Amino acid sequence: MKKNKIPEVTIMRLSSYSRVLNDALAKGDKIISSKGISALTGVSPDQVRKDFAYFGEFGVRGIGYNIEELKNNISKIIGTDRNWKVAIAGLGHLGGSLVSYPGFLTRGFIMAGIFDVKNIGEKYGNLYVEHIDNFETIAKKVGFDLGIIVVPKEFAQNVADIMIKSGIKAILNFAPIMLDVPENVEIKNVDLSMFLEMLSYYMSIKM
């Protein structure tokens, strides 16, 4: 299965197809068409077909896709066919809400370490807040796969350095700052106001 060179927007859509396929399976459906996926995701049927063509999934003309197979293939592509251990740094409002974000666990992302510089020892779910200074030691024991940074921007680079030094190769950064990371580390910046700006863009063009 070809796994590289898939555009980022396609990965985002695969991720969203995979959700509706799960729902369809849960309802007992076996087969779905590109049009059916389109109706559930808002992506055009043509785009759906194009996205699947990246990994050689063409369905059966006039019939559709076997939902279970398609779902499994997408999982293999986006890496949700296994679990990932996540470490989060920064337990402010947003960070605290991410620790218990229900969508993470159901998609195989397991909170495995929570770090801050205050409220050490406080309990979130079955985890205790650890001091960021102990990150490397704990990482050695737990083996984190992914890091989430939700600290104030002035501390974000330092936290990223600690995570990388501890072996983390992929970071989701909510701090509003570009972090400097080595080439072999994947970083994804998220700014939630970006989504509101996509809406304000649409509102503006209608005015």
Next chain:
Amino acid sequence: MKKNKIPEVTIMRLSSYSRVLNDALAKGDKIISSKGISALTGVSPDQVRKDFAYFGEFGVRGIGYNIEELKNNISKIIGTDRNWKVAIAGLGHLGGSLVSYPGFLTRGFIMAGIFDVKNIGEKYGNLYVEHIDNFETIAKKVGFDLGIIVVPKEFAQNVADIMIKSGIKAILNFAPIMLDVPENVEIKNVDLSMFLEMLSYYMSIKM
């Protein structure tokens, strides 16, 4: 200025360019090149130029872009040259953190109404939690522009219907469900686990 037909990914990038331009202005810079923007955002200089070409911004060859002008033009495009009144429904962990999300206010998104079915009267910042049943009445007084839905998925459609009935034309939906909205209403679904899946995708292709 042409404002339509700009792809969604370009809007997301414009939104991110606009952040680094703000930072550059704050540092006292006047001029920036595509390469400079590239270094600050991780987008290739070619893509930066292509994105600006959508709205006829070409800079001066060998010199670059006037930061202030560029920033203002992007603001006009994405609609951050004005303020938007935001109503949020659902004050669980994530909803509660969105109310005080610092990035919203600095980008012109003003929290103007917070709604739930419990903890009515509780204070968040300078707002009191209102019952969702009073949404329409309050919307008439306040005039909300955008709605954010962070309620459990079984209530999300009902909340969307209330928002739309009250005149809201653009909704950011965090509930993991496709909402049925009229054609003239813009909806954007956000699932935060999608970002972790983009990382797990990159991790998987390296394995």
